[in-house]
Amino acid sequence: MSNSTPTTKTAPKPIKGRSLWSDAIRRLRKRRFAMVCFFIVMLYFVLAGVIFVDEQLKESFGEKGYQGIPAFRWKESVGPSYAPPVWKSLWSEEPGQFTWTPEDSDTEETGWTSFGTDFLGQSTWRKTLYGAKTSITVAVCASFISLLIGVPLGAIAGYYRGKTDDIIVWLYTTLATIPYLILLMAFALVLKGKTVFGIPLRGATAVYLAMGLTSWVGICRLIRGEVIKRKESEYVLAARAMGCSDMRIIFFHLLPNVFHIIIINFSLRFVGFIQAEVILSFLGLGETDKPSWGGMIDAARTELARDVWWEMTAATLAVFFISLALNIFGDALRDCLDPKLRVD
Amino acid sequence: MTAYIIRRLLYMIPIVVGVLLITFVLFTVIGGDISQQIAGKNADAETVAEIRAEYGFDKPYFKVEMAPVRESFKEDGFKAGMKSFFEGSQFLRHFKNAVTFNFGRAMDRQKISEKILQGVGPSLSLTVPMFIASLIITISLALAVAFLRGTAWDFGTVVLCVILMSVPYLSFIIFGQYIFAYKLDLFPIYYNPTEPMSFSVILPILIGIVASLGPGLRFYRTVMLDEIRSDYVRTAFAKGLTARVVLFKHVLKNAMIPIVTNVVMSLPRLVLGSLLLERFFGIPGLGYLMVESIAGRDFFVLNAMTFMMALLIVIFTLLTDICYAWVDPRVKFE
Numbered sequence: 001m002s003n004s005t006p007t008t009k010t011a012p013k014p015i016k017g018r019s020l021w022s023d024a025i026r027r028l029r030k031r032r033f034a035m036v037c038f039f040i041v042m043l044y045f046v047l048a049g050v051i052f053v054d055e056q057l058k059e060s061f062g063e064k065g066y067q068g069i070p071a072f073r074w075k076e077s078v079g080p081s082y083a084p085p086v087w088k089s090l091w092s093e094e095p096g097q098f099t100w101t102p103e104d105s106d107t108e109e110t111g112w113t114s115f116g117t118d119f120l121g122q123s124t125w126r127k128t129l130y131g132a133k134t135s136i137t138v139a140v141c142a143s144f145i146s147l148l149i150g151v152p153l154g155a156i157a158g159y160y161r162g163k164t165d166d167i168i169v170w171l172y173t174t175l176a177t178i179p180y181l182i183l184l185m186a187f188a189l190v191l192k193g194k195t196v197f198g199i200p201l202r203g204a205t206a207v208y209l210a211m212g213l214t215s216w217v218g219i220c221r222l223i224r225g226e227v228i229k230r231k232e233s234e235y236v237l238a239a240r241a242m243g244c245s246d247m248r249i250i251f252f253h254l255l256p257n258v259f260h261i262i263i264i265n266f267s268l269r270f271v272g273f274i275q276a277e278v279i280l281s282f283l284g285l286g287e288t289d290k291p292s293w294g295g296m297i298d299a300a301r302t303e304l305a306r307d308v309w310w311e312m313t314a315a316t317l318a319v320f321f322i323s324l325a326l327n328i329f330g331d332a333l334r335d336c337l338d339p340k341l342r343v344d
Numbered sequence: 345m346t347a348y349i350i351r352r353l354l355y356m357i358p359i360v361v362g363v364l365l366i367t368f369v370l371f372t373v374i375g376g377d378i379s380q381q382i383a384g385k386n387a388d389a390e391t392v393a394e395i396r397a398e399y400g401f402d403k404p405y406f407k408v409e410m411a412p413v414r415e416s417f418k419e420d421g422f423k424a425g426m427k428s429f430f431e432g433s434q435f436l437r438h439f440k441n442a443v444t445f446n447f448g449r450a451m452d453r454q455k456i457s458e459k460i461l462q463g464v465g466p467s468l469s470l471t472v473p474m475f476i477a478s479l480i481i482t483i484s485l486a487l488a489v490a491f492l493r494g495t496a497w498d499f500g501t502v503v504l505c506v507i508l509m510s511v512p513y514l515s516f517i518i519f520g521q522y523i524f525a526y527k528l529d530l531f532p533i534y535y536n537p538t539e540p541m542s543f544s545v546i547l548p549i550l551i552g553i554v555a556s557l558g559p560g561l562r563f564y565r566t567v568m569l570d571e572i573r574s575d576y577v578r579t580a581f582a583k584g585l586t587a588r589v590v591l592f593k594h595v596l597k598n599a600m601i602p603i604v605t606n607v608v609m610s611l612p613r614l615v616l617g618s619l620l621l622e623r624f625f626g627i628p629g630l631g632y633l634m635v636e637s638i639a640g641r642d643f644f645v646l647n648a649m650t651f652m653m654a655l656l657i658v659i660f661t662l663l664t665d666i667c668y669a670w671v672d673p674r675v676k677f678e
Binding site for chain 2: 170171173174175177178179181182183185186187189190191194271275278279282283284285293294297300301304305309312316319320321323324327328331
C-alpha cells in the first residue's frame with residue numbers, strides 16, 4: 001500500500017526552456033577551434049583596451065612620473081636605424097646584437113630587439129602592439145556608426161513601406177552604385193582635416209567616420225528584408241492589439257528578433273574594416289601621427305629595397321591573425337545563430 | 345517586356361541624379377573652393393578670381409538667380425538662355441557637365457576626358473587577363489571541390505581559402521614584388537614605357553589571381569554545393585551517367601545563373617583597373633590615375649571618375665536584369 005501512491009503530491013518540476021541565445025552559446029562551446037579563435041580576438045581587444053587605458057593614465061599622470069608600460073612606449077628609440085631582429089642570427093652569420101649610442105648619453109650600449117627596428121630606431125614589436133589599438137578603435141567606431149545608421153533606417157523602411165521606403169531604398173541603391181573603395185576613399189579624403197560640429201576630424205576619426213558613413217548599406221538592406229518578412233507575424237499583431245506605438249513595435253519587438261542577424265553581419269564586417277584601414281593608411285588617408293599596421297606596410301615599401309623585411313612581416317602577421325580568427329569565429333557564429341543556414 | 349525595359353530605364357534617372365548629388369556634396373560642398381590651391385600660393389587676387397569663375401566657384405550652390413537668366417532668354421535666344429541657366433548655380437553646372445561628359449580640366453590643366461581615355465587601355469590589359477584566368481581557375485577548382493565534398497581535399501581547400509582571405513591584399517603585392525621581381529629578378533619591378541605592356545603585367549596578373557583565389561573559390565564552392573545537393577544530380581547519377589557528364593552538363597549549366605550575375609556585375613570594375621596593383625607596378629591605368637588624384641587632392645578627376653564608374657555600374661545592372669528576365673521565364677515583370 002505504501003509504495004503505490006505517494007501521500008504528498010509535489011508540483012512537477014518546471015522544464016526550463018532554452019532560448020535562441022543559450023542554444024547558440026551551447027552549440028558554439030562545442031566548437032573548440034572557434035572558441036580558440038574567439039580567445040585570439042579577445043586578446044586583441046584586451047590589448048587595445050590596455051593600451052588605451054595606459055595612454056590616458058600617461059596623459060593625466062605624466063608630470064607625476066608615470067612613464068607607462070614599457071612595451072607600449074613606441075616613441076622611444078631602442079636601437080640604431082634598421083637593426084635586424086635578433087633571431088636573424090639563427091640562419092645567418094651576422095649576429096642580431098648591435099652596439100649603439102643613444103642620443104641622451106655618450107656611452108655605447110649593447111642591445112637586441114626581437115623584432116628589429118625601423119628607420120627612427122623605434123621597436124617594430126612595440127609599433128605592432130600599438131597598431132592593434134589603432135585598428136580596433138577604427139573598426140569598433142566604424143561598426144557602431146554603420147549600425148547606428150543602417151539598422152534604424154532599414155527597420156523604418158521595412159515597417160512603413162510607401163514613400164519612406166522609396167526614399168531609403170533610393171538612398172542606399174545610389175550609394176551602392178558607386179564602387180565601395182572609391183566611395184570610401186572619397187569620403188576619407190574630403191573629411192580629413194575638416195571640423196564637424198566642433199570636432200576636428202584628424203587621423204583615425206576621419207577614417208572611421210568615412211567607413212561608417214559608407215558601409216551601412218548592407219546591414220540596412222538585410223534588416224529591411226527581415227522586417228518586411230516579420231511585420232505580419234503574430235507577435236507584432238499582438239503588440240499592436242495591446243496598443244503599442246509603431247516605434248515600440250520596431251525597437252522593442254521587431255529588432256530584438258533580428259538581433260542575431262546584426263551580430264553575424266557585425267562579426268564578418270569587422271574583418272573588412274580592419275583590412276580597409278590598412279589600405280587607407282597606406283594611401284596616406286589614415287592615422288599618420290601614431291603607428292598603425294597600414295602605416296607600417298607603407299613604410300615597408302621603401303624598406304624592402306634595403307632588405308628590411310621585419311616591419312612588413314610583423315604588420316602582415318598582426319593583420320593575418322586577427323582576420324583569420326574573426327573569419328573562422330564569424331562563420332561558426334553564423335552556423336550556430338542562424339538555424340536556417342545550418343548545414344548538416 | 346518592352347514596358348519592363350522602359351520602366352527599368354526610367355528607374356535609372358533617380359539613381360544617376362542621386363550619384364550626382366553625392367559627388368556634388370562630397371567634392372564641391374565639403375571639398376570646398378580650391379581655386380587658391382590651383383592658382384598656387386603666390387598667385388594674385390585676379391588670377392584666383394579668374395579660376396573661380398572658370399570652375400564656377402563664385403556661383404551659389406543650388407539657388408539660381410532668375411533675373412539675369414530671363415534677360416538672357418529674351419535678348420540672346422533660347423540657347424544662350426539655357427546656357428546661362430545651367431551656369432547659374434554650382435549644382436546645375438555640375439549636372440550639365442556630367443550629363444554632357446564635359447568634365448573640364450584637371451589640376452595640371454590637362455583635359456580629364458583625355459586622361460581617362462588614356463588610362464582605360466592599360467587598365468584593361470591588366471584586369472581582363474587576370475579576371476578570365478582567375479574565373480577559369482576558381483570555377484574548375486570549385487567544381488572539383490564540390491565533387492569531393494566531405495573529404496580531406498574539400499576541408500583543405502576551405503582552410504586554404506580562409507587563410508588566403510585573411511592575408512591583407514597589400515602584403516600579397518609587396519611580398520610578391522619583393523620576392524619575384526626584386527630578389528629572383530624574374531619580372532620587371534616597374535613598368536617601363538619602352539618595353540611592351542604584356543611583359544610588365546605578368547607579375548601583377550599572377551599576384552591578382554592568387555589574391556582573388558580565396559574569396560572567389562569560397563563563393564563558387566557554395567554555389568556548386570547548392571546545386572550538387574539537388575535531386576536532379578542524384579537522378580543523373582542513378583541513370584548511370586559518368587561524373588564528367590553530370591558535373592559539366594548538369595551542375596555547371598544550372599549553376600550558370602549566379603555565376604553569370606557575378607561575372608556581369610564585376611565587368612564594370614575591370615575598367616577601373618586595380619588601384620593598388622597599378623600603383624605598385626607603375627602601370628598608367630585608371631587605378632593609377634585615381635591614386636595620383638587622391639595624393640594631389642584633385643577633386644575634379646575624382647569626381648569625373650566616380651560618376652563614370654557609377655554610370656557604368658547602373659548600365660550593367662540594367663543589362664543583368666534584362667538578361668535575367670529574358671533567360672529565366674520565372675522572373676516576373678512587376
